[in-house]
Amino acid sequence: EAGVAQSPRYKIIEKRQSVAFWCNPISGHATLYWYQQILGQGPKLLIQFQNNGVVDDSQLPKDRFSAERLKGVDSTLKIQPAKLEDSAVYLCASRAGTDSYEQYFGPGTRLTVT
Amino acid sequence: AQSVTQLDSQVPVFEEAPVELRCNYSSSVSVYLFWYVQYPNQGLQLLLKYLSGSTLVESINGFEAEFNKSQTSFHLRKPSVHISDTAEYFCAVYTSGTYKYIFGTGTRLKVLA
Numbered sequence: 001e002a003g004v005a006q007s008p009r010y011k012i013i014e015k016r017q018s019v020a021f022w023c024n025p026i027s028g029h030a031t032l033y034w035y036q037q038i039l040g041q042g043p044k045l046l047i048q049f050q051n052n053g054v055v056d057d058s059q060l061p062k063d064r065f066s067a068e069r070l071k072g073v074d075s076t077l078k079i080q081p082a083k084l085e086d087s088a089v090y091l092c093a094s095r096a097g098t099d100s101y102e103q104y105f106g107p108g109t110r111l112t113v114t
Numbered sequence: 115a116q117s118v119t120q121l122d123s124q125v126p127v128f129e130e131a132p133v134e135l136r137c138n139y140s141s142s143v144s145v146y147l148f149w150y151v152q153y154p155n156q157g158l159q160l161l162l163k164y165l166s167g168s169t170l171v172e173s174i175n176g177f178e179a180e181f182n183k184s185q186t187s188f189h190l191r192k193p194s195v196h197i198s199d200t201a202e203y204f205c206a207v208y209t210s211g212t213y214k215y216i217f218g219t220g221t222r223l224k225v226l227a
Contacts, residue, residue: 004157031213042118042204042217043158055213091157101146101165101208103215105157 002026004106006092012112018080021109025074025094031055032069033103034077035091043091049075082113116141118207120218127195128226135190135221137179137205146208147188148215149179153201161203164188175199200225 005024013019025032030051035043046065047057051072060067064083069075079086089110093103119138127133139145146165150158162173169181179190188205205218 033215040123040219042206042219044217045214048214050213093158098213101148101163102160103158105150105159107155107157110155 004092004094004104006090006106006109008109009107010110010112012114013082015084015113016081018078019082019111020076020078021090021092021111023075023077023092023106025092026096026104028096029094029104030072030097031095032075033093033095034067034075035093037089037091037108039088046077046090079111082111084113087111087113116145116207116209116212116216118205118216118218120205120221122221123219124222124224126224126226129197130194132193133191133195133199133223135203135205135223137188137190137218139186139188139205139207139216141186141207141209143209143211146210147179147181148206148208149177149188149190150204150206150217151201152204152220158204161190195223195225197225197227199223 032049034046037043046060047067048055049069067077089108091108092106117140148163149161151161152158162171164181172178177192202220204220206215
């Protein structure tokens, strides 16, 4: 079974530029999460999708971050414009459904904003 | 609100020595508990989980954790560590009804030769 795929693995941009990350969850997984992991901290939930609907985006900075999950499969997370404090690893995770409590994480995208 | 506390940010230990990584949580409702391991430049991997039943859960590589409801703890232990166990370990709580996971700040385990 293929795991959660993310791309790119690394990205360096200047502040005020825009960037997009892509995630392809495990096939058949209904729930998809985007997390932000700042160096030295645990992952912080940004947004959660159930199929193609948003379940929780309360911690997503909506003035600059957006995410979508078209057709309930892969997802993109965008930052526009980026700030220095957005430097972090962006992790995507998926979960089979509400009766399964295991999350499977992708390798992450390390973003550096200069 | 739910929260997870990992008091030890770093734990150095010699190879073949025992180790305990501490995790405490706060929640007013029933929870599910997890330990994840993160190796450098990789995503998180599930190490073990407590959903229900026996309060002592074990992983395939020798780690174990015990759910203690009265102390709201889920400490991770291993009787004899290897160099390859060097990694960051995260404790996480899932609260039924919220559909979301809250992570601790992590404990960096460094195994010394």
